[in-house]
Amino acid sequence: MLNFDFPRLAAIGLTPALLQQALAQAGDGDLQLARVCRVQRDCAWVHDGEDEHLAHALPGIHAELAVGDWALCQPREHEPWRLLERLEPFNQLVRVNDEGARQAYASNVDTALLVMGLDGDYNPRRLERYLGLAAAAGVAPVVALSKADLCPDAEARLAELEQRLRPLPPILLLNGTDPACREALRPWLGMGQTLVMLGSSGAGKSTLSNTLLGEETQAVGGVRADDSRGRHTTTARTLLKCPDGACIIDTPGVRTLQAPPDAGALAGSFADIEALAGRCQFRDCRHREEPGCAVRAGVDGDRLRNYHKLRREMERHEQTALQRQQQRREWKVRNGLEGGGAGRRACCRERRKRKRPARGAFDPASQDVYGWAGAAGPCALFSTRGGAFFTYLSNQLSIS
Numbered sequence: 019m020l021n022f023d024f025p026r027l028a029a030i031g032l033t034p035a036l037l038q039q040a041l042a043q044a045g046d047g048d049l050q051l052a053r054v055c056r057v058q059r060d061c062a063w064v065h066d067g068e069d070e071h072l073a074h075a076l077p078g079i080h081a082e083l084a085v086g087d088w089a090l091c092q093p094r095e096h097e098p099w100r101l102l103e104r105l106e107p108f109n110q111l112v113r114v115n116d117e118g119a120r121q122a123y124a125s126n127v128d129t130a131l132l133v134m135g136l137d138g139d140y141n142p143r144r145l146e147r148y149l150g151l152a153a154a155a156g157v158a159p160v161v162a163l164s165k166a167d168l169c170p171d172a173e174a175r176l177a178e179l180e181q182r183l184r185p186l187p188p189i190l191l192l193n194g195t196d197p198a199c200r201e202a203l204r205p206w207l208g209m210g211q212t213l214v215m216l217g218s219s220g221a222g223k224s225t226l227s228n229t230l231l232g233e234e235t236q237a238v239g240g241v242r243a244d245d246s247r248g249r250h251t252t253t254a255r256t257l258l259k260c261p262d263g264a265c266i267i268d269t270p271g272v273r274t275l276q277a278p279p280d281a282g283a284l285a286g287s288f289a290d291i292e293a294l295a296g297r298c299q300f301r302d303c304r305h306r307e308e309p310g311c312a313v314r315a316g317v318d319g320d321r322l323r324n325y326h327k328l329r330r331e332m333e334r335h336e337q338t339a340l341q342r343q344q345q346r347r348e349w350k351v352r353n354g355l356e357g358g359g360a361g362r363r364a365c366c367r368e369r370r371k372r373k374r375p376a377r378g379a380f381d382p383a384s385q386d387v388y389g390w391a392g393a394a395g396p397c398a399l400f401s402t403r404g405g406a407f408f409t410y411l412s413n414q415l416s417i418s
Contacts, residue, residue, distance in 0.1 A: 026067035055257035075101035084122035133217035136169035154283030164222035184290035209263030219271025
């Protein structure tokens with residue numbers, strides 16, 4: 019039999035749909051419904067609406083747990099609870115790391131608060147990546163521009179984002195240490211709501227969390243003076259109960275964030291490009307060099323370049339290992355790095371295009387000898403004066 023107090027659990031985010039799922043999975047066992055509020059390597063903490071309890075789960079279940087999940091637990095006195103089953107979440111924020119593996123941020127979330135500092139942390143391109151992450155999970159985004167008290171041109175940056183982002187999410191100028199933040203965020207802090215903080219290290223997520231909680235629950239740290247980056251003060255995702263009734267999930271900062279995992283999420287965060295694409299002169303327009311492109315004419319250039327970059331990342335994640343290997347091989351051939359006649363011919367074309375000196379040429383003025391690093395390698399310059407070796411590759415000059 020499932021033990022639950024719906025009003026008490028609804029205050030921390032339980033919905034009728036999740037309760038119905040729990041009743042179907044519980045069976046005849048004496049179980050307690052609880053929400054996961056912290057996940058460590060070998061254990062988890064769950065909240066029953068009143069207190070937190072340490073819980074242990076089987077390895078297969080533990081690997082799937084994320085903060086915000088609901089679970090069926092077996093309570094035990096003076097011992098850790100047993101976490102027996104995890105309920106399927108109605109949404110989940112998922113990040114794809116550099117190796118292509120999926121990493122869950124949080125489950126059963128109503129609002130994603132995207133925190134970006136108005137110091138060196140300000141980066142509209144990275145904000146667009148977070149908007150894509152929220153769109154992929156079906157979570158409503160709210161942008162919080164923190165440290166507004168330290169930025170003299172805060173209003174100008176707010177106007178820049180309002181002009182750039184489509185669809186336009188709510189954007190707030192906040193001072194994370196000012197209690198007025200609670201009033202500004204009140205529409206998203208209602209009873210039973212779940213709000214997750216997302217942003218890079220040093221953006222002010224933990225400072226804002228402490229202000230909303232009304233106490234110094236989360237540790238905070240300073241940022242580096244040269245680039246305003248934080249020091250990963252928050253090291254684990256944690257679900258916290260707000261006095262206003264909402265649950266706040268504070269998360270560690272992220273250094274890199276890959277593109278959204280599907281085309282629908284990317285289109286959702288770049289709705290202006292998708293709307294204008296139908297007005298292009300050519301049906302298969304790629305919005306690059308084609309004439310009559312309505313997207314290039316109507317979208318900010320930097321935003322369009324970010325769109326192309328995210329799309330390339332998304333397509334790469336969809337490729338198999340063999341497809342990525344074939345793509346690398348084709349790139350090497352185009353740049354003269356692959357052996358054989360094709361590589362040499364490609365390298366010769368690049369050399370002629372850049373008007374490089376012929377093989378074996380000697381410059382008496384500079385005492386330089388031009389030659390090849392290998393039969394199919396890039397064009398190289400050997401200096402007889404200093405013994406330095408210069409390599410021209412992909413329009414870049416490297417010295418070794």
